[in-house]
Amino acid sequence: MEIIQICPGCGLPAVAVNVEAVKYNVVESLQDLINLKNKWSVCVNPACDCSYFSRQIKFRTSDLIVPLFFKDNSDPVPICYCSNLTRGEIKKAVKNGCKSIDDVQNYTRKNITGMCEERNPLGKCCRNVFLRTISDSLNKD
Ligand SMILES: [Zn+2]
16 A cells, blocks of 8 residues: 655645656756655645655745646646646637537547656546546536
8 A cells, every 4th residue: 555645845645646757747957856766746735835745855836847737727737738738728628519538639639648657747647637627617607
């Protein structure tokens, strides 16, 4: 079982993340600080500006090349990081009749997938968040 790490910024439980996602999403100038052998976690508390951390080091959200969908709920934030498909683009696609992930991918012509392990800031497939974003948008109409 995975031991849950506590965020050094806010003290809340964080989520374990693979180092590929850390390496991909931290800005170039701080790459040397990433120890590949460490266990990495990410703080998912929207009120906290800590992003990835290990026992030795902690990064801020501003140390990343992308905004985090779980901390920033504004429209320009990506939901699918493989395609750089944003929350606003999904909302617009739903407004124009899209009801599924396939619909949205066809409508926006953003259908690149499969690089979630490094591109998605959680290192996981965006599918569930994508579906939730669609259903949230559908429920608003
Ligand atoms: Zn935190």
